[in-house]
Amino acid sequence: MSAPPTDRQLIDFVVHEARLLDQQRLDDWLGLFAEDGHYWIPLEPGQTDPRLTTSLMYEDKLLLEIRIERLKGKATYSQSPRSRCHHVLQTPQVDARDDGKAHYVTWTPMHYVESRGDQQTLYAAWVTHHLTTVDGVLRIRLKRVDLINCDAALGSIQLFV
Amino acid sequence: MIGRYRGNRQALTALVRETEVHRDVYLDREVFELEMEQLFANTWVYVGHDSQVPRVGDYYATTIGNQPVVMVRDTPDSIKVLHNRCPHKGTRLTGEACGNTGRFFRCPYHAWTFRLDGSLAGVPLKSGYDGTGFADGVAARGMTPVRHVRNYRGFVFGKLNDAGPGFDEFFGESLSSIDNMVDRSPQGRLEVAGGALRYRHACNWKMLVDNLTDTCHPMIAHQSSAGTTVEVWKSAPPGAKKPMAVEIYAPFASPYEFFQGMGIRVWDNGHGHTGVAHSIHSDYSAVPGYFEQMVAAYGEARAKAILGEARHNTVYFPNVTVKGPIQLLRLFKPIAADETLVESWAFRLVGAPDTLLERTVMYNRLVNAPTSVVGHDDLEIYERAQAGLAGSGNEWVNIQRLYSADEAGRRNAVTDGTSEWQMRNQFRAWTKFMTMGL
Ligand code: FES
Ligand SMILES: [Fe+2]
Numbered sequence: 001m002s003a004p005p006t007d008r009q010l011i012d013f014v015v016h017e018a019r020l021l022d023q024q025r026l027d028d029w030l031g032l033f034a035e036d037g038h039y040w041i042p043l044e045p046g047q048t049d050p051r052l053t054t055s056l057m058y059e060d061k062l063l064l065e066i067r068i069e070r071l072k073g074k075a076t077y078s079q080s081p082r083s084r085c086h087h088v089l090q091t092p093q094v095d096a097r098d099d100g101k102a103h104y105v106t107w108t109p110m111h112y113v114e115s116r117g118d119q120q121t122l123y124a125a126w127v128t129h130h131l132t133t134v135d136g137v138l139r140i141r142l143k144r145v146d147l148i149n150c151d152a153a154l155g156s157i158q159l160f161v
Numbered sequence: 162m163i164g165r166y167r168g169n170r171q172a173l174t175a176l177v178r179e180t181e182v183h184r185d186v187y188l189d190r191e192v193f194e195l196e197m198e199q200l201f202a203n204t205w206v207y208v209g210h211d212s213q214v215p216r217v218g219d220y221y222a223t224t225i226g227n228q229p230v231v232m233v234r235d236t237p238d239s240i241k242v243l244h245n246r247c248p249h250k251g252t253r254l255t256g257e258a259c260g261n262t263g264r265f266f267r268c269p270y271h272a273w274t275f276r277l278d279g280s281l282a283g284v285p286l287k288s289g290y291d292g293t294g295f296a297d298g299v300a301a302r303g304m305t306p307v308r309h310v311r312n313y314r315g316f317v318f319g320k321l322n323d324a325g326p327g328f329d330e331f332f333g334e335s336l337s338s339i340d341n342m343v344d345r346s347p348q349g350r351l352e353v354a355g356g357a358l359r360y361r362h363a364c365n366w367k368m369l370v371d372n373l374t375d376t377c378h379p380m381i382a383h384q385s386s387a388g389t390t391v392e393v394w395k396s397a398p399p400g401a402k403k404p405m406a407v408e409i410y411a412p413f414a415s416p417y418e419f420f421q422g423m424g425i426r427v428w429d430n431g432h433g434h435t436g437v438a439h440s441i442h443s444d445y446s447a448v449p450g451y452f453e454q455m456v457a458a459y460g461e462a463r464a465k466a467i468l469g470e471a472r473h474n475t476v477y478f479p480n481v482t483v484k485g486p487i488q489l490l491r492l493f494k495p496i497a498a499d500e501t502l503v504e505s506w507a508f509r510l511v512g513a514p515d516t517l518l519e520r521t522v523m524y525n526r527l528v529n530a531p532t533s534v535v536g537h538d539d540l541e542i543y544e545r546a547q548a549g550l551a552g553s554g555n556e557w558v559n560i561q562r563l564y565s566a567d568e569a570g571r572r573n574a575v576t577d578g579t580s581e582w583q584m585r586n587q588f589r590a591w592t593k594f595m596t597m598g599l
Pocket of ligand 1 (some may be wrong): 251272
């Protein structure tokens, strides 16, 4: 068993994850998730249940893979022209760490911009990463994205915050 | 351009032909205003569900067409729908979308108060109105009620005008779709649950309504989402149980024959539904324990009949649709000729296992959310249509598929699932209610 990750490594992981999204290296990005990992954008502020309350997104690796494959597809008309995205992160803070259980939680306020054609939309979010290590490598158990306006009437978000 | 359509029955009627509609029904601002004044006033428009206001004083603020209204539980057994403005200076009386207002609505501007039926309860410094004839004016009557309100098995509808048909005549046999959704609860009761999704669309509201019975688009427009799902699932390990999400996405990629065979039923006044024989909701996995509950509640034959319905989208003209088998309601709120707010509401079947609500909530998220890939597929088409219609080389939208000249006179008919008859049916109703009284 390798040494537990340092705070610095946790922070670098979160920053790297956003970079993969900005560069649309989505297969690499999906590889950051543990097999049972989830990506979650709650619908309600402070939402605790993803099962019986709906969400903007609550996706396991299979659904994320479908999404990523769809973005590559030729018949994906909503990606013609393609969207681009841009993340601006505050320095992630390590909120919790449990080396025994390999459980780490970081908190990262961010601005997210998605653009397509002549349109550009700005979102603000607090992002919580629940990380673990698999064979000594950091992996995402849960990436939770709390948009400040999660309960507003929104337009399309086609990429990943 | 102003005045081309207002008060002009002939010009309005000319917008809808037997098999074509003029682009102005989607683009023209004056036509949109007339829709708000005529179509959304002469028809029964969905307001909300009574489970949103369970206790006296509970309210829910929404719109009928473009008019702000508030639905309120005024007594334990009754619900009122009031125009949501203060009779003094017009201030909207609610801030939150829903809540409990106690025994009164209290205006935040000068503190006039109103009972839950809208009547004026109090005015500060009232003596200032002595001798002014105030009591005889409209302000003294308080918040104006919507005069025609009907709560049908929990679904509250309102009609603004006195003109237009009564509730039962307007909906006729189409109420069977609401019945079927409610009957799916072993207790015969639904509750709004799981959160409502709100998705902004830069297109005319009717593009969404037209799309509800457009069964020639899923295999094309949703190839990207449903087709990809089918492809990705092919590489699942052999024998793996098909996840709920794949059961939900995959049928959108069904071939034409599937949609032809599913059938469309057409009712009077613009109502209709897809999925007479089967639908994309037919093959969901059984939820353990649910059928037994239904048999205990209704007996086996009736339970089977209730659950055997696969109605896909039921259009309640003008702007709401229900999906009985998955307990969802979508409301297309018109904002402007080229702007629509789509609300998607989920229901709990009271007394049924949670897994059913879980599926409803998942369907809503996967298909109706602003982040939904199926939603992205559809919205892209609507927005391109809204843009393309600006071209005046051809001013007509074609709705001719499987047209027959004698169809307008046929009632409660069932037809090929790929027919555009229901779209024609909607536009016949559109003309009827747009020109009513002109
Ligand atoms: S505007 Fe409501 S009390 Fe004056
Ligand atoms: Fe669609």
